[in-house]
Amino acid sequence: MKGNPYLFAAYAATWIIHIAYIGTIVSRYARLKREIDELKKPGLRSQEKPEARS
Amino acid sequence: MTETAPAPVITVSNLIKQFGRFAALRGVTAEFASGKLYAILGDNGAGKTTLLRTFAGLNQPSSGSLSILGASKFRDICQHVGYMAHPSLLYDEMSGMENLEYFARLYGIANRTRCAQVILAVGLDPALTRPVGQYSQGMKQRMSLARALLHDPQILLLDEPFSNVDVHSTTEMVRLLARTRDQGKTVLIVTHQASLLEGAADEFIWMEYGKIIERTRDLKRLEISAEG
Amino acid sequence: MSKLFFIFALLTLLLLGYALHAALVTAPTERTMGDVQRIFYYHVPSAWTAFILFFINFGASVYYLIKRNPTADIVALVCAEVGVVFCTVVLITGPIWARPVWGIWWTWDMRLTSTLVLWLIYVSYLFLRRFSSSGQTPTLAAALAVLGALCVPFVYFSIWFFRTQHPQPVMGGGGSIDPRMLHVLLINWLAFSCFAFLVCWSRYRLERLQRDVDHAHAMEALRDPRGKLR
Amino acid sequence: MTPPTGITRATLLKDLRLEWRSKDAINSMLFFSLLVVVVFSFSFDPTAEESRQIAGGLIWVAFLFAAVVALNQTWARELRNQVLDAYRVSPAPANSLFLAKVLGNFIFVIVLEALMTPLFIAFYRLRALGPAWQLLPLAMFGTWALVVNGTFFAAMCLRTRSREIMLPLLLFPISIPALLAMVQATTAILSGESSARFWIVLLSTYDLVFTTVCLLIFETVLNAE
Numbered sequence: 001m002k003g004n005p006y007l008f009a010a011y012a013a014t015w016i017i018h019i020a021y022i023g024t025i026v027s028r029y030a031r032l033k034r035e036i037d038e039l040k041k042p043g044l045r046s047q048e049k050p051e052a053r054s
Numbered sequence: 055m056t057e058t059a060p061a062p063v064i065t066v067s068n069l070i071k072q073f074g075r076f077a078a079l080r081g082v083t084a085e086f087a088s089g090k091l092y093a094i095l096g097d098n099g100a101g102k103t104t105l106l107r108t109f110a111g112l113n114q115p116s117s118g119s120l121s122i123l124g125a126s127k128f129r130d131i132c133q134h135v136g137y138m139a140h141p142s143l144l145y146d147e148m149s150g151m152e153n154l155e156y157f158a159r160l161y162g163i164a165n166r167t168r169c170a171q172v173i174l175a176v177g178l179d180p181a182l183t184r185p186v187g188q189y190s191q192g193m194k195q196r197m198s199l200a201r202a203l204l205h206d207p208q209i210l211l212l213d214e215p216f217s218n219v220d221v222h223s224t225t226e227m228v229r230l231l232a233r234t235r236d237q238g239k240t241v242l243i244v245t246h247q248a249s250l251l252e253g254a255a256d257e258f259i260w261m262e263y264g265k266i267i268e269r270t271r272d273l274k275r276l277e278i279s280a281e282g
Numbered sequence: 283m284s285k286l287f288f289i290f291a292l293l294t295l296l297l298l299g300y301a302l303h304a305a306l307v308t309a310p311t312e313r314t315m316g317d318v319q320r321i322f323y324y325h326v327p328s329a330w331t332a333f334i335l336f337f338i339n340f341g342a343s344v345y346y347l348i349k350r351n352p353t354a355d356i357v358a359l360v361c362a363e364v365g366v367v368f369c370t371v372v373l374i375t376g377p378i379w380a381r382p383v384w385g386i387w388w389t390w391d392m393r394l395t396s397t398l399v400l401w402l403i404y405v406s407y408l409f410l411r412r413f414s415s416s417g418q419t420p421t422l423a424a425a426l427a428v429l430g431a432l433c434v435p436f437v438y439f440s441i442w443f444f445r446t447q448h449p450q451p452v453m454g455g456g457g458s459i460d461p462r463m464l465h466v467l468l469i470n471w472l473a474f475s476c477f478a479f480l481v482c483w484s485r486y487r488l489e490r491l492q493r494d495v496d497h498a499h500a501m502e503a504l505r506d507p508r509g510k511l512r
Numbered sequence: 513m514t515p516p517t518g519i520t521r522a523t524l525l526k527d528l529r530l531e532w533r534s535k536d537a538i539n540s541m542l543f544f545s546l547l548v549v550v551v552f553s554f555s556f557d558p559t560a561e562e563s564r565q566i567a568g569g570l571i572w573v574a575f576l577f578a579a580v581v582a583l584n585q586t587w588a589r590e591l592r593n594q595v596l597d598a599y600r601v602s603p604a605p606a607n608s609l610f611l612a613k614v615l616g617n618f619i620f621v622i623v624l625e626a627l628m629t630p631l632f633i634a635f636y637r638l639r640a641l642g643p644a645w646q647l648l649p650l651a652m653f654g655t656w657a658l659v660v661n662g663t664f665f666a667a668m669c670l671r672t673r674s675r676e677i678m679l680p681l682l683l684f685p686i687s688i689p690a691l692l693a694m695v696q697a698t699t700a701i702l703s704g705e706s707s708a709r710f711w712i713v714l715l716s717t718y719d720l721v722f723t724t725v726c727l728l729i730f731e732t733v734l735n736a737e
Contacts, residue, residue, distance in 0.1 A: 137601045160602040415671060
């Protein structure tokens, strides 16, 4: 296992793909979480959304 | 007029229809009786067309219950429902007669005289060989009505039947529909031109944002409340 | 729920670490291929995991078509998506192995070709899910999943016959495998299965949240449509 | 009540009549596959002896692309003026419509093949060294395989965004085994080096399985919304 480039490439590729995929899951999760928190916040429902003001 | 309430032909309660995040119907509860002609009015996007399409089995309600002629599955009673949409539902490349002959087949009517009869009833000529695509808008609408009437349905659902139809033909169509109603059929008409149905319709229904706001026999009242 | 998730995630990470150690250190070096052969410990478990996920996708789709159960639809979606990710890993590690061993990046060998076709089928499934409008997606996707899964035996059978007519590079290893290698392989498979389950679980929670958000929006629209008209 | 086969026949005749009047599908298919033949002939020497090896693939790829044109047309016809809704509100069974559409497309593609094959033979100087009669069942089964899945997926794409792009995306991956079988069998027959029997059997099984499943779930797909 002395630094065979092919071996390294294969293992690295595997984890890059998995981590990239998990990254998309996490970012989408965070975005949705924010969205649902906003929806649940009482008072400023449909009239105005905080980020729509800018 | 005596108040003998006939058994309802269509019963809906708390009907909700959502398209993704958009709510087209937001809890419609109503009954429609046989031998009546109803005019459904409302602004664009009020849910009139969606309501009609739900009755015609083209949309599945998101929730709520719908019963037509005592059946909850549309398949069981489709034989008794006639539907006319805003588009013509006809093949542009075929003549009116050819179109009707094809649709008659779908309903199991293999007889040309019936097709000719409905075409005459809507005031067109069955011998016309021109393809429907070359008809005027008014003729298309009338042919489309003929298609909906073809199998002599118990319930007639009409979406904007009078748009682009000249005054004379409209009066003819209203008369025909009133006659159909007098035969004990239920007629539901979605329209923007309520005044055309004054005198013919038994009830006017005003829809707003996916709900029925008001039902009345008197169109005048509706216009006042709609403005207010 | 959340606690269980983190415990499981931790265990999976430990298992993955152990499996990595086993693959790189414990396992004996293959005589002819050398260290490159160790790609095998990632490549093969990924392939098995992907196939299992596709199989679950098929089962869930059939169940959805019969019962119209929304959970089955989510399971089908999640399995297809994670399955495609694992299948991508297979398709990328495969050529990296093939290059030093066979001297070529790609060969239209039976296993490679059929895996590629499988990948194409499930990518088209994901495309359909993206492109159809919300209401009918589950039904259409389930129908496609069933047809796609039925296609798999034909893919294997046709490519098998196609390829046996032509000369092909021999797959490495031959018939027998060193029991120590098999042991490492199975450990890696276990680790990757746990990992796949973990990813599916997260994706499942994401999809649930997505549907909650959609539902909340729908409820909002029911309450006050005026601001929401398209 | 008209029996389901009667409705299939009526719908098929209606489709043929519409196509006869507009000739949209058949004309564009013919021209399209002609273009493919010509364009391919630029990319390699069509008269070389080796081209016999790839002619089978070329022919079927040309037909596959041309079939997609026809498949998009069949349902587009039903979408104009939303005529499909008129079918859906009628008591006619969904499978009758599906079978009629499959048969219609089958006829279109077979006609196309009948017209194009002489052209291929002339341009690429093809001559079958194997049993040429096998090309007939091959064309039948192969075309059916393309058309049955294609019609199904085209119906599926009706309610997706950018539906004309979606059809090939869905159809091609699932058609790979069928396409492989068609190409290999054609090459086997043209070169006479091996038997095409296995491929024809495979294709007929494929047809059987997919026709059955499509008929089982078509109604669900048609009414999905």
